[in-house]
Amino acid sequence: MTSSAPAIGRPLARADVRARAGLADPAYRALLTLFAVGVFAVLALIVWECARGAAPSLAAFGWRFLVSADWDPVAEKFGALPYLYGTLVTSAMAMLLAVPPCIGAAVFLAELAPRGFGAVASFLVELLASITSIVFGVWGLFVLAPWLRVVIEPWLIAHLGFLPLFRGFPFGLGFLNAGIVLAIMIAPTIVSISREILLATSRTLREASLALGATRAESLAVTLDAARPGILGAMILALGRALGETMAVTMVIGNTNRISASLLGSGATMASVIANEFTEATSKLHLAALIELALVLFAVTVVLNAAARLLVRWTTGGRRDVAGAA
């Protein structure tokens, strides 16, 4: 109470407000705009740098880079097709393996599990997301691979070997191993986001449907229908992680530049090739080809994301009513 007494009696002038707002608002606005523009700037810089670094390869191979299966650093010939194939196959397999059980788990945790159990289980699932990828890689290499080699793959070959998907020799390393490891890695994303979406959607709609005489199963169908855009959003995020995952995949995929129709075969993804060869790329063209791989990976991510978003908009008729809708 050492300050002077307030000037009571003087009417508060508009100028008092203006003087304060005059500087603060524009400054605040400029700061936030700067942050927002920063996001775009970083993105643009990444694309620009990749394009610049890839220029020699772009000039040498053009569109053939995408359709050629020839990757020969010694002969300085580079084609990305096997790696494009490996990336898409492992991601697709991961999504196929992860999505159905993860959505089931999210429904259980959000709707059916006793409250305490749901909270604990969700925490554990999210903990799974914080495990670094090298740990998953080591697990895939030393635990999953021997098991696949000795038990699963011989069984698949014996019983489903008439399908091209399951022909070949049981190596333990390859697309199957990478797909399983990726599925486990993306599971927490799908489960925890879908659960949040379901929790946000469910209460009012559940009451509405139950009050109309719906059974719990019918009520759940309403909730799931309403949560569909958000769950698709969770799947998009998971797919993004699967496409870009590097370390774990590199350890278990076998690292060959083959296009194997069989899931038991080995291969490589774009991310794994970059990780494997970047330090050893001595020629200018080799380095440029690797950077172009990064550019292609970026493009694939953008295209798949955009496609998924269009799918969400298409399936929901453009409505924007569910929290977390993509």
Next chain:
Amino acid sequence: MKPRAGWMSLATQTRPPSVAPARGESAPPPPAPAASAPGAPPVAEAPDAISVRDFSLFYGAHPALKHIGFDVPAHSVTAIIGPSGCGKSTLLRSFNRMNDLIAGVRTEGEVRVAGLDVRSADVVELRRRVGMVFQRPNPFPKSIFDNVAFGLRLLGIRDRAELEARVEQSLLRAALWNEVRDRLNRSALQLSGGQQQRLCIARCLAVEPEVILMDEPASALDPTATARIEELVLDLKRAYTIVVVTHNMQQAARISDRTAFLLDGELIEIDETPRLFTSPSRKLTEDYITGRFG
């Protein structure tokens, strides 16, 4: 009250095979069939749509409703008023067992609604005969048509012509038809708040309930939309028995025939609305309606 529909028993619930025949617009429906309630004494005059006898509800050990007893005559509007937390929503939600959704709820006493013993009735059957309108409009993120048809489809009605007829009839009764007849396939979420609430009422009318429970149905709406809901309530009571929870005493006075005053889980007084508001018999009621507390 133990929830009958545990998550293990998704498939075990039953529901009646078909909806009751549609009522005419003007003719009031027959009174609730007391004969279908085994053990009920034969009655000469129209039975009460709701009767509550020594009903108590506990959240764990905490009593939220204490020894409540009163009757709601058919084709009337009963308002439940009281300060926040007095248990009025809990009481309302006891009539269609929505409290089953809350873990650790236990009840004692007897509640009969639409001829059913609420505590032992099949909850799906009960909720078909007892409609509910919530505080916030909660249409499904579906088209206007599909919202109203939802309950009908649950009852197994697949015939398009019948669905269309019943949807139109329900929207007409909810005084919404003229506003939405040209856009039945648009999303219900594009409607205004007041329209959404009338849609929720139409959705509830579609399955031909006998009793309609309304939990502060206008508290999230602007005055114009509120007035329309109030008109609708007065109109609907010719065919339905309505119980409205409200914290708005003017609203209770405008729309209800009888008013119940609840305080701390106890029913302080229930009487004809004009009498309760002009000459309450209890001092607590008088203090509340004159604004001395609450």
